[in-house]
Amino acid sequence: GAVVSQHPSRVICKSGTSVKIECRSLDFQATTMFWYRQFPKQSLMLMATSNEGSKATYEQGVEKDKFLINHASLTLSTLTVTSAHPEDSSFYICSALGTGTANYGYTFGSGTRLTVV
Amino acid sequence: ILNVEQSPQSLHVQEGDSTNFTCSFPSSNFYALHWYRWETAKSPEALFVMTLNGDEKKKGRISATLNTKEGYSYLYIKGSQPEDSATYLCACSMEYGNKLVFGAGTILRVKS
Numbered sequence: 001g002a003v004v005s006q007h008p009s010r011v012i013c014k015s016g017t018s019v020k021i022e023c024r025s026l027d028f029q030a031t032t033m034f035w036y037r038q039f040p041k042q043s044l045m046l047m048a049t050s051n052e053g054s055k056a057t058y059e060q061g062v063e064k065d066k067f068l069i070n071h072a073s074l075t076l077s078t079l080t081v082t083s084a085h086p087e088d089s090s091f092y093i094c095s096a097l098g099t100g101t102a103n104y105g106y107t108f109g110s111g112t113r114l115t116v117v
Numbered sequence: 118i119l120n121v122e123q124s125p126q127s128l129h130v131q132e133g134d135s136t137n138f139t140c141s142f143p144s145s146n147f148y149a150l151h152w153y154r155w156e157t158a159k160s161p162e163a164l165f166v167m168t169l170n171g172d173e174k175k176k177g178r179i180s181a182t183l184n185t186k187e188g189y190s191y192l193y194i195k196g197s198q199p200e201d202s203a204t205y206l207c208a209c210s211m212e213y214g215n216k217l218v219f220g221a222g223t224i225l226r227v228k229s
Contacts (some may be wrong), residue, residue, distance in 0.1 A: 004160065034216055043121070044206070044219040093161075097214055106151070106217060108160040 002028045004096050006109025013084055013116055021079045021112045023094035029074035030096035034106070035067075038091040047092075050077060074098070084116040119143060121209050123220035130197050131228055137193045138223040140207035144188035151217060152181055152192055153206040161206060164192075197227040 003026040013019050023033060032051050036044040048064075050056035050071035058064045066088075068080040077096075081088055093111040122141045130136050142150065149168045153161040165174040170185040178195045194201055204224050208217035 006160075009158070032214065036219075041221070043221045044208075044217075046216045046218070049216060095217070105163065105166075107163075108153075110158065110160045 002096075002098075002105060002107040004030070004094060004107045004109040006094055006112060008112055009110060010113045011115070013114070015085055015116055016083055018080055018082045019084055019114060021081075021092055021094075021114075023077050023079075023096065023109045025075050025096050025098060025107070028096075028098050028107075030071075030077065030098040031074065032097040033069075033071055033077035034095040034097070035069060035077075035079050036093050036095065038093065044093065047079075081114065084114070086116045089114055089116045119146070119209055119211060119218040121207060121218050121220040123205075123207055123223050125223060126221065127224040127226070129226045129228065132198060134197050134227075135193065135195045136197055136225065137191050138205055138225075140190045140192070140220055142188050142190075142207075142209045144185055146211045147185050147188070147209060148212045148215070149210045150183055150185075150190050151208045151210070152190070153208065155204045155206055155222070156202075164205075194225075197225070199227045199229045201225060202227050 005024045035047045038044045047062045048056045048058045050069050052071050052074050056069040071077040094109045095106045124139050152164040155161040165181045167183040172183040181192045183190045204222040206222045208219040
């Protein structure tokens with residue numbers, strides 16, 4: 001079946017540094033990638049949607065200059081948290097939609113736990 | 118704004134018990150309802166996708182129903198096993214290929 005590999009699974013960084021999270025589709029072409037964030041005891045909340053080769057579309061309240069999304073190829077999308085601060089500590093997860101997946105199929109990565117100290 | 122609610126928030130059952138969860142969503146502008154099973158440190162696993170009112174789907178001991186007119190879906194687990202322990206998420210989309218809006222999930226713990 002369709003698989004999305006997400007790395008790292010866990011990262012701790014110092015305040016002010018940047019962190020890059022990668023999502024790779026292993027056996028299909030991810031034409032659309034969705035990036036979600038989850039705070040404790042809350043729902044997965046969509047941050048942005050990216051289509052391969054296009055600029056990402058950000059949800060209201062999500063700073064595009066802080067959360068840089070790159071989707072330059074059909075198998076790789078990255079989310080970079082720039083100048084991270086403790087309030088950015090959260091769980092980030094990607095979800096891909098693309099050719100080769102079952103109808104309506106959204107395939108998720110396994111998530112990244114970011115802790116900013 | 119699409120708001121998806123799940124209940125209960127958590128559930129503890131004994132092995133062999135049958136259980137069910139609810140997902141509520143606005144019935145207008147609805148396209149599809151997704152159920153996912155999510156174990157810690159793993160990717161959410163797709164269980165069902167339903168689009169039509171009255172849809173019923175089954176996968177082993179797990180089944181789901183959909184009522185788009187009143188805006189709810191039920192997920193049933195028959196004869197719960199410890200390996201069923203996970204968080205069960207439901208999500209809705211308003212059109213094909215569009216973003217999913219998630220509920221907060223139901224945490225199921227099955228004791229042996």
